[in-house]
Every structure is written in C-alpha cells, then in structure tokens.
Amino acid sequence: MNRRRFTTHLAAGIAGFSIGGRFRETALSAAPSLRVEGDRINRHLTELSAFGRNSYGGVSRVAYSEFDRQGRAWAMDVMREAGLTVQVDAAGNIFGRRAGRNAALKPIVFGSHIDSVPDGGNYDGDVGVLSSIEVARTFREKGVTTRHPIEVVIFSNEEGGTVGSRAMVGDLTEKDLDLVAASGKTWRDGMRFLGGDPTRLTAPLKRKGDYAAYVELHIEQGGTLEEDGINIGVVEGIVGIGRWEMVVDGFSNHAGTTPMNKRKDALLAASKFIQMVNRVVTAEPGRQVGTVGKIAVVPNAPNVIPGKVTATLEIRDLDGAKIQRLGNRCIDEAKKIGAENGTTFSFTQTHNLKPAIMTRSVQQAIEASAKSIGLTTKYLPSGAGHDAQHVSEITPTGMIFCPSVGGISHSPKEFTKPQDVANGANVLLQTILALDAQ
C-alpha cells in the first residue's frame, strides 16, 4: 500500500535518490509508505525471551549474566542479518552501523536495551532494540539509504542504573565500576564479561557533536496510553528523581506492659508519614508521584513496640524544583508528626537526578510521523529512567512510547500488543527518515 500523504519535512527527507550503489534502491517517493514487518519483530521478541526465561513465567536476563551474554550474541546475529556492522564499545554497548549517503554527516542513533530486571517481562527494552533492528533491516530490504549513517544501539546494564549509556557519555567514576550488579559481578567485571574494556572509561566515549540525533522506542510502563486509547506517546522528558532515606527514632519497649499513652512507637509515626506523603503529593495538580517503597522496623517483633524505622521516600516529576519543594514539605510535616508521639524524624537525600527534557524538534518529528501514518498521539512524561536521559546530554534526543497493557512493567505480566509494537516501530522508522532530512 502506497500512501501519498507526505508532510513537508518528510517530503524534504526523501528528495533525491541514494548515491550508494551497494543496495537495491526503491523510489524514494515511496518512503512515506515504508513499513516494517511487524510479525518479524514480534517473532524476534519471542525468540529473545528464551534467554533467561523463568519456569514460573517472565524472564531474568540480568545484566552481565550468562543469559545476558547469550541474548546479546543472538541479537548481534540478528543485527548482522539486517546488514549492520557490529561493534562492542568499552562499556559493553553494542552498535550496529550502516553507512549513509553522506560520509560527512554524523550518525543518527536509535535503540534501547535487552537486559531485564530479575523476574521481569519481555517488552521493557526488547521492543525498542528489536524494532530498531527491524527499521534498519527494512531500509536495507526496501533499498532505502539514509543521508546520515545509522547506528542501532543496545546499551548494556540499563536496569542496573543505565550503566552503559552513562559510561558512554563519561558519567561513571572509578568507584562506580566497583558497584555490584544483580548478576553478582561488579560493573567493571561485567563490562569485561561482555567484551568491553572498562580501563578505557577514564574519558567519555562520545561527546557533544558525535551524533546527529538519538531516538528510543520503549513501552510506556504506565497505563496512560491504553486507558486513553492512544497509539503513541511522545515523551516530553524523563522525570527527575529525588530520593531520601528516612529514619524514625522512637523507643522500643514491651508491647504488653507499656500503656498506649506512654509509647514512642516509630512505626505508628512512620504510618502517619506514609499517609501524609500521599496527601502532600496528590494535593496539587500535575503528574508528580511520591512513593514510600521500602521500610525496615527494629526490632520487628509482634510483642515489642517498634523503636526504630528506616524507610525511603521517592518523588518524581518533570520539574526538578517541584520535587525539592514537595520533598521539603514532607520533611517539614514529618517533624510535626514526630512531635505528636515523641519520635524524631531525620532525612538524608540520597538521589537528586535532574529531569531530562527531550528535544522539542525531535518530539515534533515523532508526532508528525505518527500522524502521517494515521496514529493518535499524546504528549506525556516518562516516569521511568531511560538511557535516553543520558544520551540527551550530548545530542538531540526523543522517545517514542507504545502502550503497556494494564500499565504493568518489571513483571512477568508485562505485555504490549503485537500491533502496538508494529505501530511503534513504524513511527520510529518515519521519525528516523524525518530526522535524516533535517
């Protein structure tokens, strides 16, 4: 099916013929109607799911594990089948490159990751990588050669803290390399295990100007698109994360002999705190979220009044100032809660990740590309961290979301419908063409 509804910039992007003689060339006027083979992506998703599959469902292909290495080897084969030239960088990131028509231009990069959380699903990361390979393969099969070189990237150890992309932009310290990943290996040993060379990470691997653009397709991981019946999310930015470690000091005493009005129950105070966080975070308009996800009680016995509680507070939003303002309000209100029952709250901020705003022109290219193929779109933030947030430090960057059924992620129940995967890949393809024309 040839669709002739060109947008201005897409039309610009396909003016003229490829100058490379290596591949069979399709009339470039057909580029707007270019589509991936959705079935092939979904078949590849199933094939990749075999590496680290759990007998009880889901996948545990944690970074630097044997399953990770096997999955990567399989993915590199799929890259080569798609005509890409494969290289592994010092951080273990995989790049599959195809030359463009203009050797003077910097590459347009697109991809994601294929490592998983323990007991994770088969869409987080995988959809972006396999769609990116499919886009490159479609270009090759349909004889389309872009002006820019293209590079499909598989970042290493995304789930352990976007390690590969941080390493690429020079955001890791020597000390970071000694951190231990879910596989049990240090980041340093893990990178070596994947064929990298961590001794080369003393300088950034890539700098501003090295790339023309970066685009990442990913599942939403939230439920907004599915609930609103929208095909494609255009990511405005990746939220910042403020995280605090909280300690509530009360007094541990015998739960039988201590009257109710004489207690300094740290868990009772922490409970009031958890409710207050919920109230403060939802009290004002916006998409900010606040979570108390981790808690430990001392001594944690049925017959002893809790003397001490440690817990985490995490707040995320696209606006870094709002994160700090809400965090400070929670800390202020905690002091009042403590005063009510003789407990004391103390806080240490452990994370202050700045929001990463996506490049406006890339957002517009994504929206126009989706609309050009008849898909509905919605602008939204990414509540999860992604490699894109680090790559955005060195190049214009955008992210495409496709719907997650039930908003479920990091779970064996994670699922994105095959048509939605194909839609995402087609938007990625058209976005790359649009950026290539700029």
Add this chain to the structure above:
Amino acid sequence: MNRRRFTTHLAAGIAGFSIGGRFRETALSAAPSLRVEGDRINRHLTELSAFGRNSYGGVSRVAYSEFDRQGRAWAMDVMREAGLTVQVDAAGNIFGRRAGRNAALKPIVFGSHIDSVPDGGNYDGDVGVLSSIEVARTFREKGVTTRHPIEVVIFSNEEGGTVGSRAMVGDLTEKDLDLVAASGKTWRDGMRFLGGDPTRLTAPLKRKGDYAAYVELHIEQGGTLEEDGINIGVVEGIVGIGRWEMVVDGFSNHAGTTPMNKRKDALLAASKFIQMVNRVVTAEPGRQVGTVGKIAVVPNAPNVIPGKVTATLEIRDLDGAKIQRLGNRCIDEAKKIGAENGTTFSFTQTHNLKPAIMTRSVQQAIEASAKSIGLTTKYLPSGAGHDAQHVSEITPTGMIFCPSVGGISHSPKEFTKPQDVANGANVLLQTILALDAQ
C-alpha cells in the same frame, strides 16, 4: 528493730515454735519484723549479671545457652548456701526445698526465672529468683521454720514462651519440644542440656493439689508504679493475648510510571490500618493495648510500589472477650480501608492466650503484707506473660511487682532501684509467712 504491729493472720502464722531442731530458732513473735538483707540481693544481681554480659551493655543469657547453664550452676550454689536442697525436674526447672514443720502440708512455692531475652537487662526474672533465695536464707538465718515446706523455683526458658512452667503443668505437646529456642537448640535438646529429661513430659509433672500456693516477685516492666510513686504492685491478673497475622494484597508496579490514582499500594493501606488500630484500641476506657510490631513489605524497593505487606496485630487485656471484640473491630475496619485503594486484607489468628486471674486471697495477703511494713500498693494487671499464669492452673497464685525505672524492660537500660528490690523481697517474705498461716 522489732515491730510489733501484727495483723491477725500474721499473728496466726507465727503461733508456736518450729519443731525442726536443725536451725537456731528466733522467737516467732519477731516474724513481722523479719527483713531480708537487701544489699545481699543486689550484690547477687551483680554477680549473676556476669553470665552472658554483653560488651556493649546488658545481658544475653538466652535459655539453653552455655551462659544459661553457667548462671544456673551459680544460682544452685547460692541456693545451697541458703540451706536449700536442690533438684532439677524433667523440664530443667530448678527447685530448692526446705522442709516445714508439718510434713503433711503441701509446699508453698515462690520464684521466677533467670534466662534473658537477647540483649536484655539484669532485673527481669533475676529479681524474683534472687529475692526468693534471700527469703529462704533469711528464714534459715533468723531461725524461722514455716509450717509448710517451701520451695524456691527457677523456671527454665521463660523468655522463649514460659516453657518450663508450661511443661510442669503438662501444657506442652511433643511437637512443641521440636521448636527452636533463641540459643539455636530445640526445646527438647535444651532441656537435656540443662539436666532435664523431656521423655518424662508425656504427663504433667505437677497437678492440682500438689502445691499450697505460688507467689512470684517480678519487676513491673511498665512505668505505672514509678510514675505514681507507688512501692508495690499487687497483680490482679496476667493479660490475655490475641495475636493475628495480617496480609495486605495490593499490586506491585513501577513507582515512576504509575500515577497516584492508579495505585494499589499495600503499604499505604497497611499504614492506615496501623493508625486505625491505635484509634480503636484507645477509643474506649481501660488498660487494653494494641500493637503492630512486625511488618514486611514485598518487594521492598525504593522505586517499586509495595504489592504485599504482612504484619502482626497483637491486643492484650485482662478481659478475653474485650480482646476478641477489639480484634474483630480492627478486622472489620481493615476491609473498609482496603476498599478505598483496591487492596485486600486477610487475617489469621495465631494466638489466643486466655487471661490468668490471680487468686483473690493471695492478692489480699500481698496487699496486707506490704501495708504491714509501711509500703504503698496499687492493684494493676500484668501486661507481660509470666510463669505464674501457668502455675495458676494448679494452685492459688499471686504476683508482686516492684517498680521499673522508666518502665523499660527487655533492654540493657532495664533498672530497678536497690531499695525497691529489697522492698519487693520483704513483701514476698511477709506474704509467704501470711500464706503459711492460712
């Protein structure tokens, strides 16, 4: 100092002279003025504290440990010095016996325990045991022979679940004996380690009618006596304990991508539950207490919405019906809390220990004895469990409390002033004499 203010029953209790020729006898008219050597008890408390003393403070003389064995050996020596004949029963309980004037009478028993919780203090149990030995020694040194035989008892493994006293009255099953104590030994192996013979526990060691009475002196472990400036607590009964295990099922999801109004946060629901318990338990008059002391969250990560929480609910009171009524109210209200955010609560009752009411005549003897030596008294419940609650199944039983500084117990900071220890021992002495006269 001879005090001549006899009460009727004390006068009755000392009518006549000892018929035993072994000890030097004091004129029995001096019995109301009989006093222990408080300094000796407090010196013995210090000596006993050496067994299992922690370098960082407090004591860890957990039942069936090597420190427990050493402490018991030391205590048996002190018993022998006090003229008592020592025996260990099948459950590892130690009895130090002294004959009375009338061989046809059943023994009056008094004592407590000397095992501690991990990181405990030096007063819980120890005060009762060392005061009891001192009372027996005072009788001997002052030439007083009671009508009834007397037995000082050191119950084994009180802190692990009043194991020794339960074994004595036939309240343990074969399965119980396989439970593992804080020392790492099963109860069965622990009893053997202490010189007991668990194979003999198929029948009760003692039955109704075997004893004339049981009296236990213990630290209050709460702060009521100290706050009210009262010398002696007369225990009305030992509270019953209702304990429930609670499970809150929510839905675990990404804390960045899941909007606040789409969450099924099990910890948020559990927090509301904890506050509700506090409200329900304090809403009506009385001395009931309710505690959520233990909690576990799954998956317990800062960036994941808690999907599951398990926690304990414990309610104690002297009125068993009230415990069940308050427990049921908490369970009812929990369902409403769950409905608010799509979580579900389920409960399993794991404990239903009946309250043990102390014998009225023994309570009166304790009160009269305290008043006879010029001490103030207050009736109060015991919020903690004690060996007395099991012994009360087979014989008239009473408990004497002396003040705990700050109400602190099961802690290295546990403390009872030397004078309060001596006061407790003197009330015990006079109570034994009073009961001996009945």
